Amino acid sequence: MDRQKIKEAGLKLTPQRLAILDYLRDNLEHPSAEDIYKAILERFPTMSFATVYNTLETLREKGAIQELTIDPQKKRFDPNPRPHHHLICNRCKKILDIHIDYQLHVPEEKKNGFEIVGNHIEFYGICPGCRLKMSGMQS
Amino acid sequence: MDRQKIKEAGLKLTPQRLAILDYLRDNLEHPSAEDIYKAILERFPTMSFATVYNTLETLREKGAIQELTIDPQKKRFDPNPRPHHHLICNRCKKILDIHIDYQLHVPEEKKNGFEIVGNHIEFYGICPGCRLKMSGMQS
DNA sequence: TATTAATTGATAAATATTATCATATTGAAA
DNA sequence: TTTCAATATGATAATATTTATCAATTAATA
Known part of the structure; x- marks a missing residue:
């Protein structure tokens, strides 16, 4: 509430x-x-x-x-403050949530001394609506 | 060049x-x-x-x-146009490249009809410099 | 070199966000 | 309840960032 x-x-x-x-x-x-x-x-x-x-x-x-x-x-x-990822349409910029728990391990030698506390993945793509529009035209 | x-x-x-x-x-x-x-x-x-x-x-x-x-x-x-990820300091906002090739599989039922073409991971953390500064003070 | 199409630079305009502060409202105490 | 202090709101100004406009300049080629 x-x-x-x-x-x-x-x-x-x-x-x-x-x-x-x-x-x-x-x-x-x-x-x-x-x-x-x-x-x-x-x-x-x-x-x-x-x-x-x-x-x-x-x-x-x-x-x-x-x-x-x-x-x-x-x-x-x-509105969702809990960690989750996003799916973004390159065309219309629509953003959808995507809830998958990846275990992203970062080897110590790539951390550059950082203490890593979280991550966020942006998946890029084309949404169904934009794919339809695109199929009707030449690039 | x-x-x-x-x-x-x-x-x-x-x-x-x-x-x-x-x-x-x-x-x-x-x-x-x-x-x-x-x-x-x-x-x-x-x-x-x-x-x-x-x-x-x-x-x-x-x-x-x-x-x-x-x-x-x-x-x-x-300057690097090739796909790679980033390590971001939550304090000073410093951004470093991080080159790791994760295979992020998205199950079909979570794609929402999107055609996924790429991704970008933001790792959040505290950089060595900011960690030092923080250790010298109370929260 | 002359030509033209692309690029630059000065500036204005648009957009997005933050700051200021007087007024109003909330929540707690009396 | 009523009172009061702290907090929040709303109007507006200020700032920051980015984009647009367009005449003058420059790069590439013929």
């Missing part, structure tokens, strides 16, 4: 935060701050853009959501 | 392009457009910021360099 997520993070429960988490929950689109703002504005006309950014940053900081750097144009947000 | 790289890409050989590729070659820092601009400006005072962006985008488009989306603040560029 969203209320719990906010409480657990030690944050105050505000309608704005609930609206953002409500929109994010079950959202598979990995929306940008603007996407979120626009979507919520319809039901919540007083929502400010700044609040969207504030809230997203706060939630990320508290580990309640994930910020994705996949899109070179803008940040995108993932 | 840089000249070849440019020729092969079907591009005109300009001093600006040479300067950028020269700076990028053997550079392990994965610099941003601004880093590149500033560094080159010292030896090449007429270089324009727009040209840096133009050139980087053109080179990327032709497959001569890689654009990294690892840094949420800005794009960073990698």
